[in-house]
Amino acid sequence: MATRLPPVHALSAFEAAARLSSFAIAADELCITPSALSHRIRLLEEFVGERLFIRDGRAVTLSEFGRRYLDVVRFALRALSDFPLPHKSVAAQPRVKVTVPPTFARYLLMPHLASFAERHPDIVVEVCLSVPLYDLSLSESDVEVRFGAGKYPDMVTEKLLEEPAFPVASPAYLEKIGGIASLADLRKATLLRSALEAWQPWFEAAGLDWPEPNDTLRVDDLGLLLEAIKHGHGVGLTRQHFARQMIERGEVVQLFDIRLTAPAHAYYVVYEEAARARPEVACFIAWLLETFRGLA
Known part of the structure; x- marks a missing residue:
């Protein structure tokens, strides 16, 4: 049976937090966010089955077990760091880990990401996916793009992209129900x-005093919602850059000229202040803002 070993990144987080007596300062030293460091400490505590720190508000002190375990961890890390590596001379390549919603990744980030690589070929970008409105933790990401109301306490939040919302349907579905010529239809x-993408704000923009639908297919991913519309499940709300290609190909049709110009949800760049101190992260945030704020 293979021996289970504790994750090295969790060991280094534990050693730094113990040495500095601060999760925040340790996170800064390791160039990760405080929440990421806390996640690593919890991971190690789950592995050893003991509490490593006693937490009292913002202050942290080692538990009795933590003090004994620290000696072992320091010995192991020192052995790894002191081992001679004669061929290691190249500095570690800078990396940026970004977490984005699936639809933004598919329709907006990937079509434009090559321009960042051309400007900064030395920076490695790692893209992870999150579910909007549900995954509200930065986890171990350096920067996140979130789709929501823009209220994220203790985080730096900058609006990235806001597009009007409008209803679309597939030609086959419109034919099936006899067409939609007026709002009453x-x-x-x-x-x-x-x-x-709630209907109520669009209803108000259209002058309709209608309640929010509550008994139809619900899809909490904007890309999948658009696929459901394309495949004839009904009428749904979408946004310009998601639906552009499907509209151009005739797979969906915009209904009416009424657009909700200020939807409740928009895309925001979210990060912890300390993360931007790293040049590669600052470069990526600047590129995001430049690319998507001016998107036509």
């Missing part, structure tokens, strides 16, 4: 739902 349509 929406009553015979199935209005697809999403927590990310």
